[in-house]
Amino acid sequence: MKGVWTTDHVREAENRLLARVPDGSLMRKAAFGLATVALRMLDPGVVGRRVTLLVGAGNNGGDALWAGAFLRRRGVAVTAVLLAPDRAHPEGLAALRKAGGRVTTEGHDAVRRADLVIDGIVGLSARGPLRPAAAELVELITAPVLAVDLPSGVEPDTGVVNGPAVTATATVTFGCHKPLHVLGEGAKRSGEVHLVDIGLGPELGEPDITVLEPADVGRLWPVPGPSDDKYTQGVTGVAAGSATYPGAAVLAAGAATLATSGMVRYTGPAADPIRARWPEVVATGSIGDTGRVQAWVIGPGMGTGPGGRDVLTQVLEAGVAVCADADAITLLANHKDLWDLREPGTPMVITPHDREFARLAGEVGDDRVAAALRAARRHDVVVLLKGHSTVVAAPDGRVLVNPARSSWAATAGSGDVLSGLIGSLLAAGLDPWLAAGCAAAAHELAGELAADGAPIPAGSLLSEVPNAIRVLRAAAASVSP
Ligand SMILES: NC(=O)C1=CN([C@@H]2O[C@H](COP(=O)(O)OP(=O)(O)OC[C@H]3O[C@@H](n4cnc5c(N)ncnc54)[C@H](OP(=O)(O)O)[C@@H]3O)[C@@H](O)[C@H]2O)[C@@H](O)CC1
Ligand SMILES: Nc1ncnc2c1ncn2[C@@H]1O[C@H](COP(=O)(O)OP(=O)(O)O)[C@@H](O)[C@H]1O
Ligand SMILES: [K+]
Numbered sequence: 001m002k003g004v005w006t007t008d009h010v011r012e013a014e015n016r017l018l019a020r021v022p023d024g025s026l027m028r029k030a031a032f033g034l035a036t037v038a039l040r041m042l043d044p045g046v047v048g049r050r051v052t053l054l055v056g057a058g059n060n061g062g063d064a065l066w067a068g069a070f071l072r073r074r075g076v077a078v079t080a081v082l083l084a085p086d087r088a089h090p091e092g093l094a095a096l097r098k099a100g101g102r103v104t105t106e107g108h109d110a111v112r113r114a115d116l117v118i119d120g121i122v123g124l125s126a127r128g129p130l131r132p133a134a135a136e137l138v139e140l141i142t143a144p145v146l147a148v149d150l151p152s153g154v155e156p157d158t159g160v161v162n163g164p165a166v167t168a169t170a171t172v173t174f175g176c177h178k179p180l181h182v183l184g185e186g187a188k189r190s191g192e193v194h195l196v197d198i199g200l201g202p203e204l205g206e207p208d209i210t211v212l213e214p215a216d217v218g219r220l221w222p223v224p225g226p227s228d229d230k231y232t233q234g235v236t237g238v239a240a241g242s243a244t245y246p247g248a249a250v251l252a253a254g255a256a257t258l259a260t261s262g263m264v265r266y267t268g269p270a271a272d273p274i275r276a277r278w279p280e281v282v283a284t285g286s287i288g289d290t291g292r293v294q295a296w297v298i299g300p301g302m303g304t305g306p307g308g309r310d311v312l313t314q315v316l317e318a319g320v321a322v323c324a325d326a327d328a329i330t331l332l333a334n335h336k337d338l339w340d341l342r343e344p345g346t347p348m349v350i351t352p353h354d355r356e357f358a359r360l361a362g363e364v365g366d367d368r369v370a371a372a373l374r375a376a377r378r379h380d381v382v383v384l385l386k387g388h389s390t391v392v393a394a395p396d397g398r399v400l401v402n403p404a405r406s407s408w409a410a411t412a413g414s415g416d417v418l419s420g421l422i423g424s425l426l427a428a429g430l431d432p433w434l435a436a437g438c439a440a441a442a443h444e445l446a447g448e449l450a451a452d453g454a455p456i457p458a459g460s461l462l463s464e465v466p467n468a469i470r471v472l473r474a475a476a477a478s479v480s481p
Helices: 007-018 025-042 059-073 090-099 108-112 132-139 184-190 214-220 246-259 271-277 306-317 326-334 336-341 354-361 368-379 414-427 432-451 458-463 465-479
Strands: 002-004 050-055 077-082 102-104 116-120 145-148 170-174 192-196 209-211 235-239 263-267 282-284 295-298 321-324 348-350 382-385 389-393 399-403
Touching (some): 050 059, 050 108, 050 132, 059 090, 059 116, 077 108, 214 465, 235 246, 246 414, 246 465, 271 282, 306 326, 306 336, 321 414, 326 348, 326 354, 368 382, 368 399, 382 432, 389 432, 399 432, 458 465
Parallel strands (some): 050 116, 077 102, 116 145, 263 282, 295 321, 321 348
Antiparallel strands (some): 382 389, 389 399
């Protein structure tokens, strides 16, 4: 698992560390790590290659200047462009000058002619988009960009970009990952993120955000053992679909069928198409005939009328784990009394996209993590907020983020697949926060495998679920002793 810490927590940890290490040693460590990645990016042949440093007013610029000094000593032609000449980091500037680096306040030529640009404009103290002088230079960049700590112009704690910002080829970050590296536009703008150890580890407490690695998901994915039968692995119930939207039920039930062994039961008006596509599913027309399940998936294509409300009532009263998606979320938003039917402590995951979220808990806004946490605490459920970066928040404050590598999953019906995956992991007994996180990871990977460079319908994503599970389990096998 990868930990991510907010800027407040990074600063607190840095202050504790700074109190017990010699002055300047952290920055030199950070800068040396930065220079090492820069040399790799310049390879082959670093002597005489042109590196331009964009240097802002703070320590982020200081990192860039110190890295420039290291690079200069390896024969690189280094030019520092000072955006705030009076406030450039004094020791870093002196070190660069001593190593023979050039310093200027007029950066147009240096940026245009660079083989590599190092973005030391702003780091953890960033507020808002790039200021005009910095934005004008960034516009001119054609070379690869190595960002110091984060691509300047991106909000560090949300990954939001509201104006001009750097798009980095790679980012070197120090001590730990920060939220922007895994969230939305920030993740995209960071490029490949390299973590440099500056000894911050012991000072960092519990992470604010966790990212599951493929091996984590593979290890957690439930598989049958010698003593298992179809019931012991958890039976998933799917209440979804309608005469108008039978496909949503077929996708959700299909996902539950493929995600784990064991058994899937279906209830609703799409029993015939379900039987035709998934003969393994035990399909009935009414919830009373369904038999026992360990978890329900409810909502996709179900409708928000009295029929849907009645089924949701029965599901919530059943006292088993629930994944509520789509129309079930709208019903919960429209009829607040439905929440009271749930037995306290029963695992529950809701999976809104932004519009469903707004119905339930107000606009998402820029801070998706804070929004998901707010809703999770208000309703005492795990909230999976969909998007390019999926955020999973638990009422106890745990947050998982699944940053997508591609956007092929943004296609009609793919959410139905996701809810089926979550339901089957809940039925298998996984902690609901992990169930949602593992499902999001497998879902995203299935989309990537299915697409392979071209658009796909949700059915193709669904077909790749077994391959995604194989890849994730292989990752787990390759790291276990
Ligand atoms: N602490 C440590 O031990 C270590 C810290 N390290 C490094 O320090 C970095 C944090 O440094 P920091 O706190 O000095 O501020 P930093 O991010 O460089 O900002 C500088 C100034 O930029 C300005 N500015 C703000 N927004 C802006 C915008 N949108 N566009 C343009 N300019 C903007 C604003 O100045 P203003 O003009 O508002 O006064 C702000 O004060 C951290 O990211 C890491 O790289 C590493 O060396 C490891 C050890
Ligand atoms: N830009 C994107 N990049 C990656 N994944 C995305 C993107 N947009 C949506 N997704 C994912 O696609 C799925 C869409 O779900 P949803 O909006 O409920 O669609 P539907 O209701 O048609 O099934 C979710 O898993 C979501 O996280
Ligand atoms: K930066």
